[in-house]
Amino acid sequence: MSVPKIRLLAVTVILAASAFAFVVDLQDAPNIEALLPELQGQSPEEVRALIIRRLGPPTRDVGSGLQIEQWDVDGGVLTFHPLTGPTFEKNREVIHLISTDNPAALCLFGSYEMVTRPEGRYGMKYWLGDVSLSADRYTYTDSRNFLEHRDKQGNNFFMLHPNGMVQVKYSSGVTPETRLEDLRDGSLVAIVTNRTSMFLAFEGKEMQFQMEKDWENYWN
Numbered sequence: 001m002s003v004p005k006i007r008l009l010a011v012t013v014i015l016a017a018s019a020f021a022f023v024v025d026l027q028d029a030p031n032i033e034a035l036l037p038e039l040q041g042q043s044p045e046e047v048r049a050l051i052i053r054r055l056g057p058p059t060r061d062v063g064s065g066l067q068i069e070q071w072d073v074d075g076g077v078l079t080f081h082p083l084t085g086p087t088f089e090k091n092r093e094v095i096h097l098i099s100t101d102n103p104a105a106l107c108l109f110g111s112y113e114m115v116t117r118p119e120g121r122y123g124m125k126y127w128l129g130d131v132s133l134s135a136d137r138y139t140y141t142d143s144r145n146f147l148e149h150r151d152k153q154g155n156n157f158f159m160l161h162p163n164g165m166v167q168v169k170y171s172s173g174v175t176p177e178t179r180l181e182d183l184r185d186g187s188l189v190a191i192v193t194n195r196t197s198m199f200l201a202f203e204g205k206e207m208q209f210q211m212e213k214d215w216e217n218y219w220n
Contacts, residue, residue, distance in 0.1 A: 026072065028090075031054075043219070049084065066082065068082070076089055085097065091161060100220060102181060112132075136165060137164070139163050156208065183195065199212045
């Protein structure tokens with residue numbers, strides 16, 4: 001019996017560097033643009049203290065079990081998340097305010113969480129398990145939960161083949177050292193990058209599950 005193999009195609013089109021994007025996107029947010037240089041290279045505690053010093057107490061706390069503070073400023077919303085860093089949202093565009101460094105190879109390997117596609121009126125997702133990827137192997141570990149929500153998982157590749165080989169082929173112009181910050185959201189094919197939410201995901205038209213993994217670096 002041959003060993004199952006998945007091929008990972010790392011993302012495609014390279015855009016301008018993030019620092020340039022910050023300047024362009026924040027031209028109509030003078031308070032945020034002035035704050036931006038001072039945030040770089042600071043710890044989470046220092047970033048929060050600096051924001052409060054400049055903008056005053058937060059407008060609200062939207063966290064549940066975790067303190068996530070927000071400020072209404074420059075016609076948008078500045079959010080301080082202690083784990084994923086500060087962001088500014090205006091006109092449905094989210095900008096990460098900490099300049100980070102996430103090479104493709106650093107983020108590509110590791111543990112991906114697998115869930116069902118959204119179900120029902122409220123779009124519920126159910127945890128199926130985790131897929132761990134290394135440079136040459138993968139392993140699927142079943143959660144053994146939510147068995148009643150698996151009726152559409154009959155062709156789930158990882159459930160059918162829980163162990164196998166991995167072959168990585170980077171797209172033209174992309175290397176293991178390419179920064180994910182410099183790639184377009186939704187760039188193609190098997191592994192897709194999302195610069196706005198800072199995660200990697202498997203995508204496919206016939207997939208009945210979703211599988212995502214966060215980038216590694218949120219604060220550097």
